[in-house]
Each structure stands twice: as C-alpha cells, then as structure tokens.
Amino acid sequence: MRTGDYLHEFEHLLTGLNTAETSDVLEYYQEYILDADLADYTAAMTKLGTPQQLARKTLADYSLRQTTPTMATPRHNARLIWIIVLALFASPLAIPLALAVIALLLAGILVVGAIILAAVVVVAGLMLAGGFALIGGLALLLKSFATGIFYIGAGVATLGAGVLALLIGYLVVKVLLQMGVVIIKFIYHKLQTRHQKGARNA
Structure with a gap:
C-alpha cells in the first residue's frame, strides 16, 4: 500500500x-x-x-x-476530555497514563454524579415545599390575612432557594469540568513535550 x-x-x-x-x-x-x-x-x-x-x-x-476553558460549556468540556483520552490511548507509551486518567475521570464522574443527584433532591424538595407553602398561604388568606401572607412569603422564598440551588449545582459541575480539562490538558502537554524531546534525541 x-x-x-x-x-x-x-x-x-x-x-x-x-x-x-x-x-x-x-x-x-x-x-x-x-x-x-x-x-x-x-x-x-x-x-x-x-x-x-x-x-x-x-x-x-x-x-x-x-478551546477557551472559561468560555466553554460543560458539554464541550466533557467532549474535549474524551478527545484527549482517545489521543492518549493512541500512543502505546501513553496507555498506562491513559488508564490512570480514565480512573481519575471515573472518580470525577462519581463525584459530579453525586453532586447532581444531591442538587436534584434538594431542588425538588425546595420546589415542593415552596409550592405547598404558596398554595397553603393563598388558601389561608381569607381566614387569616397575616398567616396567609407569611406562608406566601415563605413559599416564594423557598422557590427562590430552589432556583438558586439549581444554579449553584450547575456552576459547581461547570467548574469541576473546567478543572478536569485543565488537568488533562496539563498531562497531555507534558506527554507531548516528552515525546517531542524523545523524537529529537532519537
């Protein structure tokens, strides 16, 4: 050929x-x-x-x-990490390193997954509690205006806390993915530098 x-x-x-x-x-x-x-x-x-x-x-x-890590979306960062892992597997000398990176990524995925699950539970709990408090407050307005207003306020505040928790969860996941990209870029650059030095010395 x-x-x-x-x-x-x-x-x-x-x-x-x-x-x-x-x-x-x-x-x-x-x-x-x-x-x-x-x-x-x-x-x-x-x-x-x-x-x-x-x-x-x-x-x-x-x-x-x-890639500019600060501008990249979590989806883009996840794709970039995957591309670099595949590139590490492309070099036989880097396969042990790639396996170590995969183990590190699996640990990172477990951490991110746990954060997402916790965020979903917290957000769902806050949204449900806020919704019930809001409905209860509206129902109580005719019987006791002050109590109704209190529950409506508590419901709105709880719903707001739910939205805030959702945003914080998203930001935490985004930051963790950016950190993952920075780490894996560092590993990849080190490997490329070492490979280029080896090629020049050969």
Missing part, C-alpha cells in the same frame, strides 16, 4: 475539522512524509502510528488550541 492510502484513511477520520483545517493538516503530513522519505503505508505507520492514532492526536491538538 502507498502513503496516499495512509493519508486517504487519515483524511476520512478527521470528522471534527472543517475543510480548510483538513486541507492544512493533510498538506502538513504530505510534506512530512516526503521530507522523512517514507516510501509506503508501512513506513508511514511505523513513523506516525496508524491513521486512527494520528487522527485522534490531531483532533486533540486542534481542540486544545481552539
């Missing part, structure tokens, strides 16, 4: 990049293959890894460059 087959497979795996980015990446690796005098598919795979491994690394690199 030729190096063109390698690049063709690689191109089809760059699903997260737009046309211009894909062209830039392909041009870079075409020049790299020519400069390194990689004669065929096997030579390219020996030097660069499989097309899947190279694609995972490339997508991770692009995602890291384009």
